[in-house]
Amino acid sequence: MSMNHKIETLLSLLDEYKALGIAEQIDYNKFYLYSLITHSTAIEGSTVTEIENQLLFDEGITAKGRSLQEQMMNLDLKAAYEQSMKLAKAHADFSVDMLKGLSALVMKNTGGEYNTASGSFDSSKGELRLLGVTAGVGGSSYMNFRKVPAKLEEFCQYINSQRKELLSTDDAISKYRLSFEAHYQLVTIHPWVDGNGRMSRLVMNHLQYEFGLIPSKVVKDDKAEYIQSLMDAREQETLFPFYEFMFDEHIQNISKEIEAYKKSQAADLIKPVSDPINDISDPITERLYQAILKNNKLNYAEYGALLGVSEATIKRRLGELRKVGMIVRMGSNKSGYWEVVSLKDRKEEKV
Numbered sequence: 001m002s003m004n005h006k007i008e009t010l011l012s013l014l015d016e017y018k019a020l021g022i023a024e025q026i027d028y029n030k031f032y033l034y035s036l037i038t039h040s041t042a043i044e045g046s047t048v049t050e051i052e053n054q055l056l057f058d059e060g061i062t063a064k065g066r067s068l069q070e071q072m073m074n075l076d077l078k079a080a081y082e083q084s085m086k087l088a089k090a091h092a093d094f095s096v097d098m099l100k101g102l103s104a105l106v107m108k109n110t111g112g113e114y115n116t117a118s119g120s121f122d123s124s125k126g127e128l129r130l131l132g133v134t135a136g137v138g139g140s141s142y143m144n145f146r147k148v149p150a151k152l153e154e155f156c157q158y159i160n161s162q163r164k165e166l167l168s169t170d171d172a173i174s175k176y177r178l179s180f181e182a183h184y185q186l187v188t189i190h191p192w193v194d195g196n197g198r199m200s201r202l203v204m205n206h207l208q209y210e211f212g213l214i215p216s217k218v219v220k221d222d223k224a225e226y227i228q229s230l231m232d233a234r235e236q237e238t239l240f241p242f243y244e245f246m247f248d249e250h251i252q253n254i255s256k257e258i259e260a261y262k263k264s265q266a267a268d269l270i271k272p273v274s275d276p277i278n279d280i281s282d283p284i285t286e287r288l289y290q291a292i293l294k295n296n297k298l299n300y301a302e303y304g305a306l307l308g309v310s311e312a313t314i315k316r317r318l319g320e321l322r323k324v325g326m327i328v329r330m331g332s333n334k335s336g337y338w339e340v341v342s343l344k345d346r347k348e349e350k351v
Contacts, residue, residue: 003240006247007173013254014172017214022261035217037077040201042220046070051298055305072109077198080105084202088210091167094156096149099191100126102202106195114193118145121193128152129193135231142190151189155182163207172213179207179216180246184239187230216250264294284309285317289326296338 001009022028034057038050048056048070052063057078062071080102092098104126111124114131121127128149133142143151162178169175183204190196205215218226229245284307291298291306300311307314318338321327330339 001248003244003247006244006251010176010247010251010254011172013251013258014214016258017254020258020261022257023214032215033078033081036201036205036215037074037081039217039219040198041070041073041077043201043218043223043226044073044197046073048074051302051305055301059305061301061305069110076106076108076110077202079108080198080202081205084206085209088206091210094159094163096152096156099152099156099199099203100128102126103192103195103199106198106202107192111194123193123195126192128191131193133190133193135234142188148189148191152191155185155189158185159207163210166211172211175207175211175213176216176247176250177243179204179211179213180243181239182207183246184230184233184242188234214250214254216246217253218246218249219253222249284313285320288314288317289321292321292327292338293340296340 017023031054034053035050038046038048038053041048048063048066052066053074055061056063056071056074083105084102087098104124107123107126109124111122113120113122113124114129116131118130121130123129129145131145133145135142159178159182166175166178183200186203187196187200192199201218205217208215225245226249229242232241233239287307288303291303298306300314303314304311318327322329325341327338327340330336
């Protein structure tokens, strides 16, 4: 697919996304933010899932089998995104101090102090690095740390001039391009000893929020292609490989969201009138049934978090669904799942 075709496809998807009203759903912004955070930390090695982050952020429930550092990484990035969104809403200018402040939030609980021949610095306070950094195993080094302050100041001035020109336009593609360029330039400068990837994706999303765009994310399954696109752009001294990856990634993610939304809407429309679920007057039980249709492998706490009710309530409502023959438990309580019984099977059982 040519770049022009990619752009036409993305614009078409953005129109469809808006027409469907996906962003107008209850808690859309919250859950989209949780997804951005989960995938951004996953790129850096976190194994915390979106559902686990929802429980962590909303209920303070820590995920079993996940390290404290992983969970603090996600909590810190959430705080950084919340501050970033406030700044974006206020159309605050970019500055070195602003970026250092966001980095301090990103690294608050996972950063630390470094002592080098050139002096000491603390990554948990957003302080710029005072030592060299290599780009992966066998990779070339990033720019000398002595050049970082001036380059970061130059970066802020450039982004400010570009964003102010674009704020008054409806050119979504140019706005996405600037956000992708900001991501690439910041990770290339590599101002900090750690957290550069998270900060670069945050700055990209910051601009997209300010422009009123659907924020783009790099899903963890595409990590290798993402890193390769950055390497290719750097080696070829052109942003094209990174632009190409990011547009493809955004098209893919928006397409999946549209498809999932359409399926969820269709599921609400095809429920048979004769289905016993219609005899259940309790709205929580019906919502639980719809949740099981979408994902039948969650536990009590996870279903509770999705519906905003307690585990005890989920247990009672599951009992109601089992009683009318809507679901059966397959496997053990720990590793099993809920099997939804089709209307045909339920009729045959009664014969």
